[in-house]
Amino acid sequence: QSVLTQPPSASGTPGQRVTISCSGSSSNIGTNYVYWYQQLPGTAPKLLIYSNNQRPSGVPDRFSGSKSGPSASLAISGLRSEDEADYFCSGWDDSLSGVVFGGGTKLTVL
Amino acid sequence: QVQLVQSGAEVKKPGASVKVSCKASGYTFISYGISWVRQAPGQGLEWMGWVGGYNGNTDYAQNLQDRVTMTTDTSTSTAYMELRSLRSDDTAVYYCARSRGMSYGLDVWGQGTTVTVSS
Numbered sequence: 077q078s079v080l081t082q083p084p085s086a087s088g089t090p091g092q093r094v095t096i097s098c099s100g101s102s103s104n105i106g107t108n109y110v111y112w113y114q115q116l117p118g119t120a121p122k123l124l125i126y127s128n129n130q131r132p133s134g135v136p137d138r139f140s141g142s143k144s145g146p147s148a149s150l151a152i153s154g155l156r157s158e159d160e161a162d163y164f165c166s167g168w169d170d171s172l173s174g175v176v177f178g179g180g181t182k183l184t185v186l
Numbered sequence: 187q188v189q190l191v192q193s194g195a196e197v198k199k200p201g202a203s204v205k206v207s208c209k210a211s212g213y214t215f216i217s218y219g220i221s222w223v224r225q226a227p228g229q230g231l232e233w234m235g236w237v238g239g240y241n242g243n244t245d246y247a248q249n250l251q252d253r254v255t256m257t258t259d260t261s262t263s264t265a266y267m268e269l270r271s272l273r274s275d276d277t278a279v280y281y282c283a284r285s286r287g288m289s290y291g292l293d294v295w296g297q298g299t300t301v302t303v304s305s
Contacts (some may be wrong), residue, residue, distance in 0.1 A: 078230060112292040113231075119297050121223075121231065126291040164231055168289035170237055174247050175221065175233035175289070 079104065080165050080178035087184040093153040096181045098165030099146065104176055106146040108168040115162040115180075124163070125150065152183075160185045163169075188212040190220075190282050190296035197302045198272050205268040206299045208282030215263035216240040221285050221292055222256060222267045224278040234280075236288035239263055245288045272303045 081099040088094040100106065112125035123132055125141035128148065140151045152159055165178040194205040208220060222234040235246035237256035244256050255268045265282055280299045282291035 108289065109291070113292070120295040121283075121292075122290055122295065123293045132293060149236070149272040166231075166233075166291075172248065173236075173245065177233065180230045 078179040078182060079169060079172070079176035080167070082163075082165060082178035082181045084179065085182050085184065087186055088155045089151075090155055090185045091159065092155045093151060096150045096154075096163050096165075096183070098148045098150070098178050100148070100167065101146050101177075103171040104146075104167045104169040105143065105148055105165075107170065110141065110143050110148040111166045112150045113164045113166065115164065116128055117161070121164065128149065155185055157185050159183060188284070188294050190284060190294055192280075192282060192296040192299045195300040195302070197304065200303055202272050202303075202305055203268060203270040204272060204301050205266055206248050206280050206282075206301070208265045208267070208296050210239075210263040210265070210284070215258075216260055218284045218286060219288065220256070220258070220265040221283050221288070223281045223283060223292070224252075225281070225298075226275070226278040229278075231241055231276075234267070236285065239265075267291075269301075272301075276300065277303045 109127045113121040114124045115121040127145040129141040138154045162180045164180045169176045189211050191209045213228045216239045219238045221236045237244050257266045282296040284294040
């Protein structure tokens with residue numbers, strides 16, 4: 077059972093906009109930064125969003141992050157076939173004194 | 187370019203120990219720490235802990251703190267993760283990843299090391 081809650085799956089057609097939610101609590105998302113990672117099949121995760129809504133260099137602006145209270149969202153606009161991957165949210169948890177992850181959302185591009 | 191290169195796959199028997207290495211290049215090793223994250227087959231990501239590149243300070247996940255040790259060798263820019271008393275549910279891909287501090291994001295990842303625990 078993951079500390080952060082994500083839907084197990086999401087889907088969309090090319091060009092569509094999809095959002096993936098991440099629900100936490102006051103001890104993690106509510107007070108600390110949220111990070112999002114993309115894991116393509118058979119590869120290591122890659123940092124997609126940091127500090128709630130910042131994109132590392134090289135990440136397309138089709139990807140955006142937001143946070144409100146104890147919840148966060150990742151939005152992907154102009155969906156492309158290469159976006160098909162697992163997406164994980166993450167953050168620091170003050171109560172556990174450690175990093176926590178969501179269970180991951182498998183995005184399918186139909 | 188910034189890179190983390192991990193040691194090769196391991197097969198261990200239950201009760202044994204495993205030590206995975208993570209060699210950093212392309213950046214100042216002591217300016218960052220290294221987190222270790224594992225992923226069991228078909229499962230999500232689990233944070234195991236963090237070790238500081240400068241002073242070797244550590245912070246371990248509560249459920250692993252009795253069995254895990256994370257260290258660094260600044261002379262070779264290498265981080266190590268040792269897991270003891272292995273069980274079958276320790277079978278996973280183990281990743282090292284760079285971060286500014288234990289609560290920061292993981293911006294560069296190693297390629298992963300598969301550890302299989304089987305009798």
